[in-house]
Amino acid sequence: MTQSETSKGTGSAEDYPDGSVGRYVRERWGQTPASGIPAQKPDEPATGRHSLTPPGGVEEVPASPAPRPAVRWVDPAAVAAQQAQRARSEQANGQAEGADLASARLLRKVKRPPQSGWRRAIYLMSGRMINPGESPADIRRRELTARVNHPLLGCHKIAMLSLKGGVGKTTVTATLGGTLASLRGDRVVAVDANPDRGTLSQKIPLETSATVRHLLRDAQRVRRYADVRAYTSQGPSRLEVLASEQDPAVSEAFSEEDYRRTVNLLEHFYNIVLTDCGTGLMHSAMYGVLGLADQLIIVSSGSIDGARSASATMDWLDAHGHGDLVANAVAVINSVHRRSGSVDLDRVAEHFAARCRAVVRIPFDEHLEEGAEIDLDRLAPATRDALLELAAVVADAFEAGA
Template identity: 30%
Template structure:
């Protein structure tokens, strides 16, 4: 008697008279179980892994890298610890998020490194995250971002021009390409700069409402927003930037007055209901000169190590110190490595917040 197949069930094995098992086709509407897929190679076996372990690739730095290249890959020495650490930092900096992220750079004291920090963090994010990054000068007066970024096309548009035309970008059919007129592209580091105006006659200031409108537009077109702030914590746009921050980066040089000012602004955050920002802040200590007082350095490291979630030190670099436009590729390799580590530290902090945000949405 022939075996009857129940069309409402999934396929079953049966003998087809040759001694081999035959898989009967499932009914057209029956779900296909993964157990019915044939054994052996699968299509996904041909795909390249999304990310190889950072320790498996041969060295590219130093004598190990020269040996690897010189032998045509026949001799593949293992990368040194410093190179592996940098690969790990790059992998961390590339972590994706569920929403646009805003990083706000703060320090009430002028000349303590806010603008170079904004540029170099934006460059690290743009270089390793693939663009969609903007560095935004939110200074209440004339900021210096326009002086410290490249402007090969001699673009004159500023944040005020964008604010004047902002309604065009609040429309549902706004295009990112139309934003190009208002920002200064940094091709070597894959980020855009939105600069403040330099009109000596302009006495107007961007307020809370204007900042919020600009920020909403920036969130539509960019995945990472790095905001350079001014020195006046009482100005409306400073407060608006901090209120919009997912994370603050507090900067200081290796000087007591700069360290005092950086610690003071953490007190300000804590005492104005933003203790979470102060507690989760990342501290960047930048060397303003080729030499650093060791005693002051040790005190700053201990102080901010106890007050913030992480500290990254940035070495002295003549390219940063000269005061002109900052080229990511013009920085010394140790400096780029330090800024990459700083970017990875910031992303780590943002990732924890994003995970909590996603968990709260799913609860």
């Protein structure tokens, strides 16, 4: 036996100068990896069902032989490493599953107690012995609350816009901010950027007469949260408000640069900054608001002129390069009057839904109609549910890595 015959089938891929890896695989293991058909030995007659020569001795040549599939060689070491990694992953999953099963065996599953309605009454009257479980409304509130508490790293800036006055934009700012502050554990502040003597500070108990102008004046001395807290007022919901200058002549000088300096200072101490903008879009501070905003909330009333003004606001934003903010905006249809007349609010909602990310309707509320300080506990249940939905929709846009 010659040396070449002795080494056949035991050589390496380097022994084939033509680079035929498929030939090396066939001679090394005796079959093609793709089809599993045994390879023909060079000195064996080509017979059998895989042969091209029939028993009669006449060779049959196929008219169009099927193309041979490409042979892919896989490093055995890589396969072994993959299998070891898969085994470790399955072992870890098995341990975690075992831990869960152990907890399930040790702890009984208990239904959550009802929070409202007749279920709550039965639960309390029975001395907490009869638990009918949560109602569908309770389950929805719990799910919305979980969305409101979406993780947020950094500072998320929300601008409240409306071209028309009297639609309840400031009220929506205060109630949304209060809902977020009462349900989340981070800090929420609302800035009054209305150049025409804003009323945001009147929605919560006033603790200080300081305004945004005083904060900018003393910005160099603000180092801690306790320092900036001296310039804000805080309501029962934990929402803080930074008031605007009450003198219209002075507040008109609140420029884009002033707004940017204010927000750059506040974002070091707060996770959510809401800005209650004025009704105009051309004053200087508005350029700073739109330049820094992560999300817009466009407020409309249930009237036709209110809806037209809100739609005109979107048109102006689209025309001035803020189409991305409009697409991610939330439209709020705020019922500032007890009845909307013959206006079809469903059609109004459909119009806004085609242009922005979500639409939320807030019903009329007698407590909000007073125009005084807002107490969330005095709101009607339907209003609180609508505000909870609004807060959840807003929180859906939070980025955990922002």
